[in-house]
Amino acid sequence: MKKHLIAAASAALVLAGAAHASGDHHHASWSYGGETGPEAWGKLKSEYSACTGNQQSPINIVAKQALESDMTKIKFDWSDTALQVKNNGHTIQANYDEGSSIKVNGDKFDLLQFHFHSPSEHALNGELYDMEAHFVHKADNGELAVVGVFFKEGKENKALAPIWNNMPQHVETKDVAGIKINGEDLLPKDTKEYFHYMGSLTTPPCSEVVNWYVLAEPIEASKEQIEAFSEVIHANNRPVQPLNRRFVLAND
Numbered sequence: 001m002k003k004h005l006i007a008a009a010s011a012a013l014v015l016a017g018a019a020h021a022s023g024d025h026h027h028a029s030w031s032y033g034g035e036t037g038p039e040a041w042g043k044l045k046s047e048y049s050a051c052t053g054n055q056q057s058p059i060n061i062v063a064k065q066a067l068e069s070d071m072t073k074i075k076f077d078w079s080d081t082a083l084q085v086k087n088n089g090h091t092i093q094a095n096y097d098e099g100s101s102i103k104v105n106g107d108k109f110d111l112l113q114f115h116f117h118s119p120s121e122h123a124l125n126g127e128l129y130d131m132e133a134h135f136v137h138k139a140d141n142g143e144l145a146v147v148g149v150f151f152k153e154g155k156e157n158k159a160l161a162p163i164w165n166n167m168p169q170h171v172e173t174k175d176v177a178g179i180k181i182n183g184e185d186l187l188p189k190d191t192k193e194y195f196h197y198m199g200s201l202t203t204p205p206c207s208e209v210v211n212w213y214v215l216a217e218p219i220e221a222s223k224e225q226i227e228a229f230s231e232v233i234h235a236n237n238r239p240v241q242p243l244n245r246r247f248v249l250a251n252d
């Protein structure tokens with residue numbers, strides 16, 4: 001009996017291994033191109049039906065059409081975190097230890113993780129940036145707040161180096177001993193100027209539960225850094241979605 005169980009377990013492992021090798025694990029049910037690409041997301045699974053909703057992200061932010069609004073500054077209370085880098089097949093993500101949060105317009109959201117898209121997902125005045133970081137936060141009531149930071153090609157970004165140096169080439173989560181990072185090192189000098197709107201996750205299930213805060217000032221990464229990301233994670237930007245009846249607010 002015991003032998004049988006071991007055989008079954010190793011068969012399952014082989015299957016799991018094969019599934020990983022072919023990329024055919026549960027993450028591969030959607031993609032950024034072809035038959036399972038963004039146009040099809042809403043029809044792939046009933047859980048993804050929100051992807052055809054009318055409050056979707058990302059969007060093209062047209063600065064001069066944004067409503068000037070008297071919002072609060074985002075209060076960043078991010079601590080150092082142990083470095084855990086995950087390649088989930090769709091992005092490179094740094095998971096965040098508990099205890100970091102933002103406060104904005106009266107609400108507190110806890111930082112869970114940040115990850116990257118290249119090119120950027122949001123467009124500003126019709127133009128995509130080279131890359132965009134998303135800092136994903138969750139409030140106790142389940143609402144999310146995502147802070148978006150644009151990257152343009154320029155100087156090497158030293159704060160990216162520890163993440164990039166430990167970027168798993170395939171689907172894997174890597175715990176890196178002895179290295180601490182802090183998301184604050186990936187914020188522009190000016191965080192006062194931002195665009196705020198209500199939208200969604202930019203990946204399935206595309207849930208419309210996201211308070212978006214997209215910072216206006218971009219930061220820089222080198223051409224080599226941007227290319228290194230794209231070699232591991234091919235273009236992972238969902239096309240911009242219609243604004244429909246929403247407003248974008250601008251704080252500056």
Ligand SMILES: [Zn+2]
Pocket residue numbers: 115116117134202
């Ligand atoms: Zn994202």
